[in-house]
Amino acid sequence: MSTLSSRISRRRVIRSAGVGGTLAFTTNLFSPSRVRARAVQGDSSRLALATTNTDAPGANAIVDLYTAANAGVEVSVDVIAQDYETILRTRLTSGTARDVFQVAPGGGNPVAIVELAQAGFLADLSDQPWAANIPEVFRPVTQVDDKTLLLPLGLGFMSMFYSKAAFDRAGVSVPTTFDEFLKVNDTLKQAGIVPISLSTQGRLGPILIAYVAAASAAYSAAPDLPSEMAAGRATFADSGWRDALEKIVQLLQRGDYNESPAGTADEEQIRLLATGDAAMSPLLSNQYSQVESYGEPGAYGTFPFPANNDPAKNWIAAGLSYGYGAYAESDNLDGAKQFLNFISQPENLARYDEAAGVLPVNGDIPAEVPPALAPMLDLVATGRAATYMDQLWPTAEVQARMVQGIQELFVGEGSVDAVLESMDAAYRE
Amino acid sequence: MAVLKGGVASGAFSSAMGAESGGRGGRRYRSQQASWLLLVPALLLYGFIVLYPSASGAVYAFTDWDGLTQNASFVGLANFRELLADPDALHALRNTLLLAITITLVQNSVGLLLALAVNAPLKSRHPLRLILFAPTVFVPIVVGYIWQYLYTAQGPINRVLGGIGLESWEQSWLGDPRLVLWSIAMISIWQNVGYSMVIFVAGLQGVPAELYEAAALDGAGSWQRFWSVTARMIAPATTINVMLTLVGSLKLFDQVFATTNGGPGTASETLATLVYKQAFAFGQFGYGTAIALGLTVLVLGIALPVLAGLRRLEQLA
Numbered sequence A: 001m002s003t004l005s006s007r008i009s010r011r012r013v014i015r016s017a018g019v020g021g022t023l024a025f026t027t028n029l030f031s032p033s034r035v036r037a038r039a040v041q042g043d044s045s046r047l048a049l050a051t052t053n054t055d056a057p058g059a060n061a062i063v064d065l066y067t068a069a070n071a072g073v074e075v076s077v078d079v080i081a082q083d084y085e086t087i088l089r090t091r092l093t094s095g096t097a098r099d100v101f102q103v104a105p106g107g108g109n110p111v112a113i114v115e116l117a118q119a120g121f122l123a124d125l126s127d128q129p130w131a132a133n134i135p136e137v138f139r140p141v142t143q144v145d146d147k148t149l150l151l152p153l154g155l156g157f158m159s160m161f162y163s164k165a166a167f168d169r170a171g172v173s174v175p176t177t178f179d180e181f182l183k184v185n186d187t188l189k190q191a192g193i194v195p196i197s198l199s200t201q202g203r204l205g206p207i208l209i210a211y212v213a214a215a216s217a218a219y220s221a222a223p224d225l226p227s228e229m230a231a232g233r234a235t236f237a238d239s240g241w242r243d244a245l246e247k248i249v250q251l252l253q254r255g256d257y258n259e260s261p262a263g264t265a266d267e268e269q270i271r272l273l274a275t276g277d278a279a280m281s282p283l284l285s286n287q288y289s290q291v292e293s294y295g296e297p298g299a300y301g302t303f304p305f306p307a308n309n310d311p312a313k314n315w316i317a318a319g320l321s322y323g324y325g326a327y328a329e330s331d332n333l334d335g336a337k338q339f340l341n342f343i344s345q346p347e348n349l350a351r352y353d354e355a356a357g358v359l360p361v362n363g364d365i366p367a368e369v370p371p372a373l374a375p376m377l378d379l380v381a382t383g384r385a386a387t388y389m390d391q392l393w394p395t396a397e398v399q400a401r402m403v404q405g406i407q408e409l410f411v412g413e414g415s416v417d418a419v420l421e422s423m424d425a426a427y428r429e
Numbered sequence B: 001m002a003v004l005k006g007g008v009a010s011g012a013f014s015s016a017m018g019a020e021s022g023g024r025g026g027r028r029y030r031s032q033q034a035s036w037l038l039l040v041p042a043l044l045l046y047g048f049i050v051l052y053p054s055a056s057g058a059v060y061a062f063t064d065w066d067g068l069t070q071n072a073s074f075v076g077l078a079n080f081r082e083l084l085a086d087p088d089a090l091h092a093l094r095n096t097l098l099l100a101i102t103i104t105l106v107q108n109s110v111g112l113l114l115a116l117a118v119n120a121p122l123k124s125r126h127p128l129r130l131i132l133f134a135p136t137v138f139v140p141i142v143v144g145y146i147w148q149y150l151y152t153a154q155g156p157i158n159r160v161l162g163g164i165g166l167e168s169w170e171q172s173w174l175g176d177p178r179l180v181l182w183s184i185a186m187i188s189i190w191q192n193v194g195y196s197m198v199i200f201v202a203g204l205q206g207v208p209a210e211l212y213e214a215a216a217l218d219g220a221g222s223w224q225r226f227w228s229v230t231a232r233m234i235a236p237a238t239t240i241n242v243m244l245t246l247v248g249s250l251k252l253f254d255q256v257f258a259t260t261n262g263g264p265g266t267a268s269e270t271l272a273t274l275v276y277k278q279a280f281a282f283g284q285f286g287y288g289t290a291i292a293l294g295l296t297v298l299v300l301g302i303a304l305p306v307l308a309g310l311r312r313l314e315q316l317a
Helices: A003-007 A009-024 A057-071 A084-094 A114-119 A136-142 A164-172 A177-192 A202-217 A227-230 A242-254 A268-272 A285-294 A335-342 A346-356 A375-381 A396-409 A416-428 B001-064 B076-083 B089-117 B127-139 B140-151 B157-162 B180-205 B210-215 B222-233 B235-250 B255-259 B273-279 B285-316
Strands: A046-052 A074-080 A100-103 A156-161 A194-196 A278-284 A298-302 A316-320 A323-326 A386-387
Touching: A003 A009, A003 B140, A009 A268, A009 A396, A046 A057, A046 A335, A057 A074, A057 A335, A057 A346, A074 A084, A074 A416, A084 A100, A084 A396, A100 A335, A136 A386, A156 A268, A156 A375, A164 A177, A177 A194, A177 A242, A177 A323, A202 A268, A202 A278, A202 A316, A202 A323, A202 A386, A202 A396, A202 B235, A227 B255, A242 A396, A242 A416, A242 B157, A268 A285, A278 A285, A285 A298, A298 A375, A323 A335, A335 A346, A375 A396, A396 A416, A396 B273, B001 B076, B001 B285, B076 B089, B089 B127, B089 B235, B089 B273, B089 B285, B127 B180, B140 B157, B140 B180, B140 B235, B140 B255, B180 B255, B210 B222, B222 B235, B235 B285, B255 B273, B273 B285
Parallel strands: A046 A074, A046 A100, A194 A278, A316 A386
Antiparallel strands: A100 A323, A156 A278, A156 A298, A156 A316
C-alpha cells in the first residue's frame, strides 16, 4: 500500500477542510471586519477621488486645475457609472474607500452624511477655512452633531419648466395661482398641447412632481415642518403634503399629463417639453442643459408650481447637490483636506459648477447661470425655497415609500391616504 | 492432508485472489485518492469564494447590521418573523413564483420548438442557431435597459403596432401593473431561449435515427414519434433545461432592476429586488440577508423536488 494512500484518506481531507472552514468562519462571527487594502502609508503625492457619472465633468475639471497648481501630486478620478451608493458603502465597509468621495447632504440617502457619520467614515472638516462660509440656510445639511462633514459644491432646484413656444402657440402666459394653472392647462389641451409631461416609470419623476407641489403646498405655509416632524409634532398626513398629493391626483384625473406617465421614460419627459409637444414639466435644474440639447437654447423658462392662489406663497424645492467628503481613515487625509480647500476657492468652484452643470451655492461664486434659471435662484436668495425634503428625513425608506405610492396613484391604485400613511410609518421607524 | 492441502490450496487460492482483488481494489482506491487530490484545490477555491462568503453572510440574517457600522447585535429570529409578516415580502414572493413558472414553461417550450426546427437538415441551420443563441451572451442589465426603451409608451414596439394598424394593441408595457410582470418575463425568455435551444439540440442529436425509422415502420405518426421517441430520449436535456430556467428565474434581478426597479409601485417587485432595496437602499442589511436566506430556502424547496420528479421521469423514459 502506498505511503501516500496511508497518509491521505477522503475522510481526513473533508475533515480538515471542514475544520479549517469552521475556524475561518467563526472568527468573523457577528463582527464585520474591514480589510485594509492600502499598502502605502501616508503617500502625500497621491490622492484618489471617487465620484459619479454626472459629477465626472466637474471632477475632471477641478482635478486638472489642482494638478496644474500642485506639481508632483497625482490625483486619480474613479468614476462609478452605476450604483454609486452601493459601491461606496461596500468600499467603506471593506476599508477600500478613496481619499475623497461624493456624499449626499443631510440624511435620507444611503450615502448621506448622517448615515456615514454614524459609522465614523467621514473626517471632521469643521476647522477648514471654507466651513465658516457655508450659507446659513444650508449649514444644517452639511453638519452632523455640529461637525462639518461635507464641502458643498453646487446647488440645484426643482421647479416647473415651460416651453415658451408652446405657451405662445396656445396664447397663454405663466400661471401664478392654482386657479390660473388649471385654466392654462385647459387652454393648452384645447390647442392640442400636452399641459404637463411627466414620467413616473423611474424614481426621479415621482420625486420631481411631489417636491415641486409640496414646496408650495406644504412648506411655504409651514417652513418649520421638518423640525416639527423631527420633534413628533407633525406628520405627513396632517400637513400640506395632503394638499400636494391631492393636487397631483386632481391634475391626473383632469388628463393634464401626457399619456401613460407610468409607461413614459425619463428621457421622453424631457423630450416632450424640449420639442414643445408638452408645455410644462417638473424638472431638476441640472436637466436644463438636456432640454436645450433636445430643443432650442433659450426657448424655455421656469416658475414655481402654483399650488396656492397667493403667488407669494408659491415656492420651489432647492438644495445642495452631492458634495465631497474626506475619508476619515485615509492615509493621505492632509492631502484630501488640501484638495478640498483648493476646490472651495470661489474661482475654482465656479469652474467646477460650470463643468458639472450645477448652480453656484452663493453669489460670491462667479459661475455663469443660464438666464432661464436665474429667477429661481432669486427665490432661493429670498427664502422662497424648501430644502430638498429627503435631506431632512431620517431614512431613505421615506422617499422610497413616497415614490412607490405616487407610482401607484398614477396607475389608478392606492390612495393619497395610503401614501401619506406609508410615508409616516417609514419616518417613524 | 487433502483437506489441509485443499484448505491450504483454497487458502492460497483465497490469498492469491485476495491479493489479486486487493490489487484491483488497491488500484481503484489509489485512483480515487488521486481524484480527491485533484479535486481539493477546486473545492478549496469553491469553499473560499462561494461557501465561506455565503455562510458568513448568512449570519447577518440573525443581526440588526446596517451594512456600515462595526457592530451588529444578535436579534435571533426577529428578521424572519418580520419577513413572514411583511406584506411587501409576500407580494414579492407571489411575483417571484409567477415569473418563475411563466419563464420556465414558456422558455423551455419555445426552446424545444426552436431546437426541433434548427435540428432539421436546413442549409441555414448553423447561422440560425448562432442568431438565436446570440442574445444569451449579452449582459442582462444591458438587455434590460434596451428593452426598457423598446417598451416605452412612445417606443418602437408601440410605434410599429401603430404603424401596421394595430393601435388597439399598443400598451403601457412597463407602466401597467397587469402587464409589467409578463413584459419582464418576455425579456428574460427572449434573452435565454437560445440557451435552452442549444441544450435541446444537443439532446436531439443524441437520439438514434434508427428509433425514428423503427417507429415509422410501426406506423407511428409525427406526434407519436415525437412523444414516444423524442420526448423520452431528450428527458435528460429537459431536466437540465427545466432546472436551469427554474433556478435562474426564481433569482431574477437584473432585468427587473433595469426596467422597473420593482414598479410601478410594487407591481414587479421580486424577492431579489427586495433584498437589494432592504440591504443597500434602506440600510437594513440584517433583514435583507434574512430575505436572501428565505429565497435560498425557497429555491431549494422548489428545485429539489422538481429535480427528483424529473429524474424519476427520466428513469421511466
